[in-house]
Amino acid sequence: MPDSLTSESSRKPSKWSMAGKDPWTMPIEDIDLSHPGIWEAGEHLPFLERLRDEAPVHYCRQSAVGPYWSVMKYKDIMEVDTSPAIYSSEPTIGIVDILPEFDAPSFIAMDPPRHHAQRKVVQPVVAPENLKKLSATIRERAAGILDELPVNEEFDWVERVSIDLTTRMLATLFDFPFEERYKLTFWSDMATAIPGGGVAESHEHRWRAMQECLACFTELRNRRINEPPRADLLSMLAHGEATRDMPPMEFLGNIILLVVGGNDTTRNSISGGVVALNKFPGEYDKLRRDPSLIPNMVSEIIRWQTPLAYMRRSAKVDTELRGQRIKAGDKVVMWYASGNRDPEAIENPDEFRIDRPNARRHLSFGFGIHRCMGNRLAELQLRILWEEILRRFHSVEVVGEPRRVYSSFINGYINLPVKLLPL
Amino acid sequence: MLAPVFYDPGTMIKVNFIEHDGTERTVEAVDGNSLMLAAVSNNVPGIDADCGGCCSCGTCHVYVNEEWLNRLKPMDEDEEDMLDMVDERRSNSRLACQIKVREHLDGLIVTTPEFQF
Numbered sequence: 001m002p003d004s005l006t007s008e009s010s011r012k013p014s015k016w017s018m019a020g021k022d023p024w025t026m027p028i029e030d031i032d033l034s035h036p037g038i039w040e041a042g043e044h045l046p047f048l049e050r051l052r053d054e055a056p057v058h059y060c061r062q063s064a065v066g067p068y069w070s071v072m073k074y075k076d077i078m079e080v081d082t083s084p085a086i087y088s089s090e091p092t093i094g095i096v097d098i099l100p101e102f103d104a105p106s107f108i109a110m111d112p113p114r115h116h117a118q119r120k121v122v123q124p125v126v127a128p129e130n131l132k133k134l135s136a137t138i139r140e141r142a143a144g145i146l147d148e149l150p151v152n153e154e155f156d157w158v159e160r161v162s163i164d165l166t167t168r169m170l171a172t173l174f175d176f177p178f179e180e181r182y183k184l185t186f187w188s189d190m191a192t193a194i195p196g197g198g199v200a201e202s203h204e205h206r207w208r209a210m211q212e213c214l215a216c217f218t219e220l221r222n223r224r225i226n227e228p229p230r231a232d233l234l235s236m237l238a239h240g241e242a243t244r245d246m247p248p249m250e251f252l253g254n255i256i257l258l259v260v261g262g263n264d265t266t267r268n269s270i271s272g273g274v275v276a277l278n279k280f281p282g283e284y285d286k287l288r289r290d291p292s293l294i295p296n297m298v299s300e301i302i303r304w305q306t307p308l309a310y311m312r313r314s315a316k317v318d319t320e321l322r323g324q325r326i327k328a329g330d331k332v333v334m335w336y337a338s339g340n341r342d343p344e345a346i347e348n349p350d351e352f353r354i355d356r357p358n359a360r361r362h363l364s365f366g367f368g369i370h371r372c373m374g375n376r377l378a379e380l381q382l383r384i385l386w387e388e389i390l391r392r393f394h395s396v397e398v399v400g401e402p403r404r405v406y407s408s409f410i411n412g413y414i415n416l417p418v419k420l421l422p423l
Numbered sequence: 424m425l426a427p428v429f430y431d432p433g434t435m436i437k438v439n440f441i442e443h444d445g446t447e448r449t450v451e452a453v454d455g456n457s458l459m460l461a462a463v464s465n466n467v468p469g470i471d472a473d474c475g476g477c478c479s480c481g482t483c484h485v486y487v488n489e490e491w492l493n494r495l496k497p498m499d500e501d502e503e504d505m506l507d508m509v510d511e512r513r514s515n516s517r518l519a520c521q522i523k524v525r526e527h528l529d530g531l532i533v534t535t536p537e538f539q540f
Binding site: 081112116368371 | 474475480504505507536
């Protein structure tokens, strides 16, 4: 099974990859978390641990994406995330700097005041009142998906459940043509793909997909402009004062943000929950005995999985963090995946405990003005899904090694072979 | 829980939380602690406080009774920024983690929203 981790990939071996290296003995200055190799191989955790212990604010001098700082501790991440005047979200929140011709700005990569104005336009889609209305739809869809699944037979959980449920939800939020919703998954995957990494063949391939996405959404938006305002994301963008006159690239950027934000993240938490419960069967027993633990478990899943491994900032001014001198212009990467495993903030952090006290205090949604907008929707989807799973099956058993995404940003799974055991 | 043997009424301040459905609760807050902490340590429902009290998540949102509003210290820019993103913000919205409970707030009344965002 484990060979499935390395096969089926068209990319060439990279000199930057640390996969297979010993995290405890390699020179600490050479540790480079930005390369996707260790993340795909699922070998990232000990590297995070070593940096947390020995170089909690670590400078990587050389990497495929240039020099950058890594912030590893919960407390320091909190400080960076809540100091937007020092650590800017512009020009981008990814490790890779964007070529000007491929730049599609969005509010996640903006500082106030532009950030606030644009975010406010789309925020109502995930407001409590709207979520109340959505919850019946989510339950119906989750039930529909689960009822179609085979019992006692191997299938891919990622494809049949994680992707399907999140894509249906996303289509609903945008009021996107439902039968064409698979396009949303495709664009989401392409948007975060590393050229040559298996999903996108090249920059151009990726860019063609993005152009196609822009064309499709522009047409839909143009239709919304001529219709009365409705409670879907596209209508909100089309009518919102701060968003209606967006240039095409900025419109694309915000569409991608909402598509990726509502897709990859929840998808990988849905898969990650199954992986976690299988690694900690005692917790699965606990869950079956007491389903009222589901809401708390959902927060614990989101911490344990940390579906987005990091967010990047850029220092606006010379500053200091844990004694390290960070210069204006330096890239600063907050590794949420590390902060969420920091024993100084979270007791026995590598353990998955569905009744963990203060489970909500994880970093996966970020903190401060850029805190995840869809956090409550994500929790709602996971909660309802697990309620419906427990109603139908004794367990979702992992029956093979999952293949992980080739990315240091998307911390998740390409596939997850499972078998359902009946009640 | 054991009741404290010596109780100094001077150090405890009463604050009132009203839930969105009208349920009222009076709890005792420690002088100098935040209103959020008073809620969380007394199991007042409706306050999530995901960030633990550093004004960075907006999940300890409360509506302050109008009569008490001007007795609070005005909010700073960080609180303003976080509240700016709360969809159900009203003119009397505040974050409980930014309200330090002091003697002059004895009897404070706040309402918790149905959902923390």
